[in-house]
Amino acid sequence: MEMVPENLTKQELLQLVYSCNEAISTHEKKEEKYLKELTHYKQENEYLRQQVAMLKRMQFGQKRERFEAESNQMALPFEAPVEEVEKQEKVVEQKIAYTRKAATHIGRAKLPEHLPVEEIEIHPAGDLTDMVCIGKEITEELECVPARFFIKRYIRFKYAPNNGEGVIIGTLPERVIDKGIPGASLLATIITDKYMDHLPLYRQKQRFARENIQIAASTMDSWTKETLLKLEPLYDQLVFDTKSKGYLQVDETPIKVMDSEKKGATHQGYYWVYHAPLEGTVLFDYSPTRGSSAPLPILQNFKGYLQTDGYAVYEKYARSNAITHVACWAHARREFERALDNDKSRAGQALNWIQQLYAIERTIKENSLDHAQAKLLRLEKALPVINMLGKWITLQIKMVLPKSQIGKALAYAYGRWDALSAYLYDGHLQIDNNLVENAIRPVALGRKNYLFAGSHEAAQRAAMIYSFFAICKKHDVNPYQWLKYTLENIMTIKQKDLKSLYPQNYKASIAI
Structure with a gap:
């Protein structure tokens, strides 16, 4: 390194510093340029190497071996490793239990009075010989089959022993929406029409109105959300x-x-x-x-x-x-x-x-x-x-x-x-x-x-039903019947049997 002369004037010293900075800047630019060129040549070399390998395969043909x-x-x-399967079983089992416990009440709409009523009497299990019926509890659902609406009325009889101690009542079946009025078949119809037949909810609302059944758009939207959430496990x-x-x-x-x-x-x-x-x-x-x-x-x-x-x-x-x-x-x-x-x-x-x-x-x-x-x-x-x-x-x-x-x-x-x-x-x-x-x-x-x-969140919920409806289509399964059966059983099914609800495993004969 050259020595800096002594007794430089201030102007000469500034000029020397400026020259040094210029030299350093020029050196850094050259170094940066060389690094870029080196990187470029490396990438080009790798690309050419791959192209040569490809060319050889294509030029001389790929061998059968x-x-x-x-x-x-x-x-x-x-198949997946056994330990991963066991871990997944525990996760899904916890989610089913949580979903059942966290079922929410989203409000009841008034059931139409003009619809026919199908009554289902449910008596307590066991010997009722020495017991007397003291009343009944009535739970109603709005149900639907294609082109026909009806009310499914669960009448649960209460029984008490002659001595007046203890009361028993018939068990209400598991419901898709706790304390809600829609039954599994109605919900399956709404979901199938929307995601399989591409009928938006506002058009379905118009169809219900033609039957003198007034259901608010917000209610149908809530029903759809709650139904899809049941499919999460x-x-x-x-x-x-x-x-x-x-x-x-x-x-x-x-x-x-x-x-x-x-x-x-x-x-x-x-x-x-x-x-x-x-x-x-x-x-x-x-x-x-x-x-x-x-x-x-x-x-x-x-x-x-x-x-x-x-x-x-x-x-x-x-x-x-x-x-x-x-x-x-x-x-x-x-x-x-x-x-x-x-x-x-x-x-x-x-x-x-x-x-x-x-x-x-x-x-x-x-x-x-x-x-x-x-x-x-x-x-x-x-x-x-x-x-x-x-x-x-x-x-x-x-x-x-x-x-x-x-x-x-x-x-x-x-x-x-x-x-x-x-x-x-x-x-x-x-x-x-x-x-x-x-x-x-x-x-x-x-x-x-x-x-x-x-x-x-709604888009991801829709992804769930799109998945299962696509599987239904591939396996020639009626999507409405599959969904109705699944909604009726998913809250009570054992985790080890969960895969039986897959559309490809569904048996149409037991869903009717």
């Missing part, structure tokens, strides 16, 4: 079971929610939908955001095959070593379909190969092949097609404009080639994500009718 038996691929299906069990699945298809769809902080404004929330193809179950989970944190409650510890579209959030989770990402050929096909007007020749060629892949899937379905047979057929017939398509994409992507529609279609498939090929690993896997997209369609229809959810 890759998909036949890889040690890091888990076998489907599989069953929904929590569904969440636990979904987390333990080894193969999930995931998609998301928007839902407008009233924003309480801004009067009259709506917030764009999202339903994240998880479909377990092997079990035929569907889980809707509401989140105020579409960001990467939204799937965290379900996918945080997920292990297995995760099938999604090309949304970047899913690809972030797919980078986990415990997850094999499976892409959707339907989305890849749509990209090429959009490119038909841009480049009919190339798009048509790609679509022809993709159509061959789907023809193989139709053969599997039409011949009812089991999962082992499906995998063998795919490796024999689909793998060569995928290899030809991969080589063709590698060549064509260099010859088109990146921002053209055909360029985007080629880039979409090229960037997800491993995930698009991953359905060859296991015969249980689907070629596309269409099953979860089908489960989402009722939400899209509902949005056109009720427009928005009243709050974030």
Whole structure:
């Protein structure tokens, strides 16, 4: 380091300090520039390394052995650890007990006098020979069957022994809404009409009015809330079971929610939908955001095959070593379909190969092949097609404009080639994500009718019933009959039998 000369004037000293600061600033800028360039080169090197690996796979074709038996691929299906199951049983059992204890009285509306009455007499259990009836207590519910309203009147007789000591009375059945007038069938009708048939509550109110039954809109809204809350233990069990699945298809769809902080404004929330193809179950989970944190409650510890579209959030989770990402050929096909007007020749060629892949899937379905047979057929017939398509994409992507529609279609498939090929690993896997997209369609229809959810909490409550109604649809179960039966039994069922209330386990014959 150079020594500072002595006897410098003040002006000379200031000039020297200024020069030093300039030199330091210049050095720091150069250092920052070099660091940025170094980071850029590292990222570029990693990108090129990945592209070379991808190019090699696509250029020379993927070998059958890759998909036949890889040690890091888990076998489907599989179950959750026993200790986790036991822990979940305790949590759900506590919630059922709490929900039963915390049932609230939300007010009684006057029952219409013009409706027919169905009386049900309930006498105390046991020997009543030496007892005399001293009175009765009457409890009334407004009930409904399709196109017919009636009043269900519970008449509970009281008995006392001849000596006058002690009084007994018939036990009132468990009710969905304690001290409320709606019965299980009426509540099941309201919920099914709203969430399955997309009939908003104000339209249902008009229908009741035509029958000279006046029910306030606020009352119907309270009934809906209380009913959906009764399903929480069953929904929590569904969440636990979904987390333990080894193969999930995931998609998301928007839902407008009233924003309480801004009067009259709506917030764009999202339903994240998880479909377990092997079990035929569907889980809707509401989140105020579409960001990467939204799937965290379900996918945080997920292990297995995760099938999604090309949304970047899913690809972030797919980078986990415990997850094999499976892409959707339907989305890849749509990209090429959009490119038909841009480049009919190339798009048509790609679509022809993709159509061959789907023809193989139709053969599997039409011949009812089991999962082992499906995998063998795919490796024999689909793998060569995928290899030809991969080589063709590698060549064509260099010859088109990146921002053209055909360029985007080629880039979409090229960037997800491993995930698009991953359905060859296991015969249980689907070629596309269409099953979860089908489960989402009722939400899209509902949005056109009720427009928005009243709050974030209401949106999550709706997610519960959307989940179970989607399962009803998949298993051809009458949603009204299932819900009526579930509401009649969920408050008294033992926790170990809770799964019997799942729509796929429901027996229609005992619900009538």
